Amino acid sequence: xxxxxxxxxxxxxxxxxxxxxxxxxxxxxxxxxxxxxxxxxxxxxxxxxxxxxxxxxxxxxxxxxxxxxxxxxxxxxxxxxxxxxxxxxxxxxxxxxxxxxxxxxxxxxxxxxxxxxxxxxxxxxxxxxxxxxxxxxxxxxxxxxxxxxxxxxxxxxxxxxx
Numbered sequence: 001x002x003x004x005x006x007x008x009x010x011x012x013x014x015x016x017x018x019x020x021x022x023x024x025x026x027x028x029x030x031x032x033x034x035x036x037x038x039x040x041x042x043x044x045x046x047x048x049x050x051x052x053x054x055x056x057x058x059x060x061x062x063x064x065x066x067x068x069x070x071x072x073x074x075x076x077x078x079x080x081x082x083x084x085x086x087x088x089x090x091x092x093x094x095x096x097x098x099x100x101x102x103x104x105x106x107x108x109x110x111x112x113x114x115x116x117x118x119x120x121x122x123x124x125x126x127x128x129x130x131x132x133x134x135x136x137x138x139x140x141x142x143x144x145x146x147x148x149x150x151x152x153x154x155x156x157x158x159x160x161x162x
Contacts (some may be wrong), residue, residue: 003049006049006053007053010050010053010057011053011056011057011060014034014057014060014061015060018032018034018061018064022075025075026073026074026075029074029075030075031075031076031077031078031121031124032061032064032075032076032077032078033078033080033117033120033121034057034061034077034078034079034080035080035082035117036054036057036058036079036080036081036082037050037054037081037082037083038081038082038083038134038137038138039051039054040053040054040055040057040058040081041054041055041058041081041134041137041138041141042137042138042141042148042152043148043149043152044152044155045152045153045155046155057079058079061077061079062077062079064077065077065126076124077126078120078121078124078125078126078127078128079126079127079128080116080117080120080127080128080130081127081128081129081130081134081135081138082108082113082130082134083106083108083129083130083131083133083134083137084103084106084107084108084131085107085108085110085113086104086107086108086109086110087110090107091104091107094107106131106133108130108131112130113130113131116128116130117130
């Protein structure tokens with residue numbers, strides 16, 4: 001079943017790996033950095049499965065962070081909330097779509113994204129938002145959820161069917 005495989009790869013594997021690493025992280029005062037997405041903070045039409053696992057990652061690792069704090073364990077958890085990143089696959093895909101060149105201007109460079117993630121992990125940040133627009137978008141969604149729902153209806157992420 002596609003959805004079960006999708007969950008296993010994009011959620012269960014993160015949880016299992018973190019659970020297996022936790023004893024060593026507790027011994028060493030280690031750190032977990034979890035790669036997530038803006039789609040784990042706001043609804044995106046056409047990406048329902050993807051959004052579901054990213055929301056679940058946020059819920060699991062935010063809860064784990066609080067549990068570790070409550071237990072006074074020196075293990076920190078950073079959630080990297082990433083927006084549009086100019087990966088080679090995404091760049092190639094957008095170049096072939098109408099308006100894709102304009103959309104590419106909003107994508108962050110992969111090297112700068114990697115540096116932001118490393119910096120967030122090294123400083124033991126609770127969350128990092130990259131590129132910069134991801135933070136205000138998530139706050140707008142939290143403060144005005146109906147407005148975000150309305151704005152999200154204008155997002156086109158799935159291919160048009162003819």
